Amino acid sequence: MATKTYREALNEALREEMHRDPDVFIIGEEVGKFEGSYRVTQGLLKEFGPMRVKDAPISETAIIGSGVGAAMLGLRPVVEIMTINFILVGIDQVVSNAAKISYMFGGRAKVPLVIRTPGGGGHQLGAQHSQSLEHWFAHIPGMKVVAPTTPMEAKGMLKASIRDDNPVLFLENLALYNLRGDVPDGEYEVPLGRADIKREGEDISIIAHSRSVQLALQAAEKLEQDGVSAEVVDVRSLRPLDRETIVGSVRKTNRAVTVEEGWMSYGIGAEIAATLVDEAFDYLDAPIKRVAGREVPMPYSKVLERAAIPSADDVVAAAREALA
Amino acid sequence: MKVRTEKKEQLLDFYRQMMLIRRFEEKAAQLYTQAYIGGYCHLNVGEEATVVGALSALGPDDYVVSNYREHGHALTLGSDPGAVMAELLGKETGVSRGRGGSMHLFDPEHRLYGGYGIVGGQIPLAVGMAMAVQYRGQDRVVMCLFGEGATNIGAFHESLNMAKVYRLPVLFLCVNNQYAMGSTPNEASAVPEMVTKALAYDMPAEQVDGMDLLEVRDATLRNVEQIRETGEPRFLEAITYRFRGHSMADAGRYRTQEELRRWQERDPINTFVRYLEDEGVLTQELREQIDASVEEEVERATQFAMDSPAPDVADLYKYVYAEDGQQ
Ligand SMILES: Cc1ncc(C[n+]2csc(CCOP(=O)(O)OP(=O)(O)O)c2C)c(N)n1
Numbered sequence: 001m002a003t004k005t006y007r008e009a010l011n012e013a014l015r016e017e018m019h020r021d022p023d024v025f026i027i028g029e030e031v032g033k034f035e036g037s038y039r040v041t042q043g044l045l046k047e048f049g050p051m052r053v054k055d056a057p058i059s060e061t062a063i064i065g066s067g068v069g070a071a072m073l074g075l076r077p078v079v080e081i082m083t084i085n086f087i088l089v090g091i092d093q094v095v096s097n098a099a100k101i102s103y104m105f106g107g108r109a110k111v112p113l114v115i116r117t118p119g120g121g122g123h124q125l126g127a128q129h130s131q132s133l134e135h136w137f138a139h140i141p142g143m144k145v146v147a148p149t150t151p152m153e154a155k156g157m158l159k160a161s162i163r164d165d166n167p168v169l170f171l172e173n174l175a176l177y178n179l180r181g182d183v184p185d186g187e188y189e190v191p192l193g194r195a196d197i198k199r200e201g202e203d204i205s206i207i208a209h210s211r212s213v214q215l216a217l218q219a220a221e222k223l224e225q226d227g228v229s230a231e232v233v234d235v236r237s238l239r240p241l242d243r244e245t246i247v248g249s250v251r252k253t254n255r256a257v258t259v260e261e262g263w264m265s266y267g268i269g270a271e272i273a274a275t276l277v278d279e280a281f282d283y284l285d286a287p288i289k290r291v292a293g294r295e296v297p298m299p300y301s302k303v304l305e306r307a308a309i310p311s312a313d314d315v316v317a318a319a320r321e322a323l324a
Numbered sequence: 325m326k327v328r329t330e331k332k333e334q335l336l337d338f339y340r341q342m343m344l345i346r347r348f349e350e351k352a353a354q355l356y357t358q359a360y361i362g363g364y365c366h367l368n369v370g371e372e373a374t375v376v377g378a379l380s381a382l383g384p385d386d387y388v389v390s391n392y393r394e395h396g397h398a399l400t401l402g403s404d405p406g407a408v409m410a411e412l413l414g415k416e417t418g419v420s421r422g423r424g425g426s427m428h429l430f431d432p433e434h435r436l437y438g439g440y441g442i443v444g445g446q447i448p449l450a451v452g453m454a455m456a457v458q459y460r461g462q463d464r465v466v467m468c469l470f471g472e473g474a475t476n477i478g479a480f481h482e483s484l485n486m487a488k489v490y491r492l493p494v495l496f497l498c499v500n501n502q503y504a505m506g507s508t509p510n511e512a513s514a515v516p517e518m519v520t521k522a523l524a525y526d527m528p529a530e531q532v533d534g535m536d537l538l539e540v541r542d543a544t545l546r547n548v549e550q551i552r553e554t555g556e557p558r559f560l561e562a563i564t565y566r567f568r569g570h571s572m573a574d575a576g577r578y579r580t581q582e583e584l585r586r587w588q589e590r591d592p593i594n595t596f597v598r599y600l601e602d603e604g605v606l607t608q609e610l611r612e613q614i615d616a617s618v619e620e621e622v623e624r625a626t627q628f629a630m631d632s633p634a635p636d637v638a639d640l641y642k643y644v645y646a647e648d649g650q651q
Contacts, residue, residue: 030506037505057477129364295641296641296644301415302362
């Protein structure tokens with residue numbers, strides 16, 4: 001075990017996978033010479049050369065689409081999209097091509113593609129650069145969408161994503177890149193499609209993904225001071241969604257709060273709440289509470305941005321309502 | 325440089341505007357380092373001749389859309405420096421009422437229809453604005469500014485094609501500052517000169533020395549006049565250089581100090597000063613006067629921004645949808 005940052009863990013996963021499999025290559029804006037906008041690909045151009053670490057023009061449609069094409073011929077592209085906001089420029093290639101090719105061609109082709117991208121807000125980047133859109137992709141059959149929250153998971157899930165034969169949207173977050181944590185030495189994978197109980201508890205389940213898991217953990221600490229034992233479920237995989245773990249937790253605690261940074265309407269909390277109503281209705285002692293970003297384009301102003309993004313206190317307040 | 329038709333006062337005003345941008349941006353950099361400004365902050369330092377030369381050539385009824393590197397654009401178009409600085413600080417008195425920030429200045433009273441953050445995203449808007457101009461039979465030109473990096477995105481190509489097909493009065497102004505973030509046209513573009521891309525759409529296109537204010541101004545005046553006469557789109561590529569990083573967050577490791585120094589020797593402000601001195605327009609005394617008044621203006625703008633209130637949290641949901649009577 002060694003302590004590493006989330007960023008270093010991702011970098012290691014990329015390096016190891018590129019050594020293991022000559023078909024793995026990286027393409028994205030500023031991933032090579034610039035060493036990555038958030039330095040995740042640092043050192044890789046030097047180590048693997050420009051055929052395998054491809055600096056791309058500002059052309060998201062062609063970056064993603066060429067990744068799909070290369071994947072159809074058996075390469076394993078890891079596409080870096082600088083932030084999830086820019087994926088919108090190339091979304092047609094994700095939704096109409098990457099996600100459909102296996103099915104539309106009767107299983108005669110596959111797209112082993114990874115799209116790595118950070119999402120979320122909180123850095124005063126304004127309306128066009130602060131979005132949480134991962135559930136758009138989780139809506140699409142044929143896609144996998146995962147969001148690791150620890151350095152250990154970042155490495156293990158990136159490896160699993162690269163080895164997966166399907167297109168995977170791999171969600172990162174600016175606020176997680178410097179997070180430190182234990183990373184096992186040697187080879188391991190963290191399987192996709194499984195949620196993880198980040199903290200065990202008895203009284204209420206707080207269900208979150210990506211950076212919101214940190215809010216959930218902070219809220220759980222605060223609740224503990226009031227004698228409330230909160231369980232934190234890290235969804236980790238938005239598609240496929242590990243309904244079993246989520247439902248299992250709520251059957252035990254009988255109360256649920258969902259947390260997400262994106263907008264509430266039609267969101268991840270909505271999907272989870274519907275699942276709980278379907279599969280744990282008789283176990284629920286209170287209405288399910290959802291915490292989410294306020295439904296505004298992200299304002300630049302610090303005070304407004306702070307008001308727009310969910311906080312640990314919002315989670316605590318929602319939990320209290322569910323416990324009342 | 326040729327004999328000028330501009331009056332002495334106007335030439336001095338160009339100097340003043342370039343200095344205003346330089347000092348304003350230096351102040352913004354300082355305020356960013358002190359965390360008064362957050363998010364991304366992209367500066368026009370080094371591009372002053374392109375900015376002032378091009379935007380000063382527009383008429384009072386023309387329109388401008390730009391990208392996120394637009395502080396200087398707003399200032400040249402006549403925005404109040406205080407309201408621009410207040411936007412950078414996220415204040416209610418800012419040009420976008422603190423909602424937009426550095427990348428999203430908006431000031432229609434001064435012809436600026438926005439700075440946009442998705443590369444190339446503003447280019448189709450310029451086409452639509454020109455459609456409105458054509459639709460209403462007006463004598464107006466839309467200037468659309470973008471970087472050379474933006475010519476690699478689909479929206480650029482779709483927009484140039486459409487502007488030509490519909491014969492729309494747009495001046496596409498490519499600010500070629502040599503770098504996107506760390507990548508150069510040599511690495512990212514199939515053709516080294518962006519004018520080539522416009523020629524593919526059968527659009528008149530020329531290059532101009534973006535470090536020379538009067539060259540840029542002449543070229544822009546000429547192109548704008550042609551657009552007014554023909555109603556057809558044109559393309560201008562200004563060759564310039566950004567002296568600072570891509571944004572405040574960029575350490576600039578992808579270029580050499582030597583390269584930076586070479587370009588700094590062609591600092592657009594120094595070049596223009598030499599010209600004004602040779603022409604006997606600018607004296608040492610006059611220069612000191614202008615510089616002092618610029619410093620004072622930037623100080624005033626900063627003070628105004630600092631003293632302005634932040635938006636009221638109770639207004640978080642205001643403006644998500646247009647309200648009756650909203651301008
Ligand atoms: C679609 C999209 N992709 C990537 C980015 C990130 N990004 C912001 S500015 C920039 C470089 C743009 O370069 P250029 O068009 O030359 O303009 P400059 O910033 O040099 O003025 C990049 C890659 C973005 N904002 N939008």
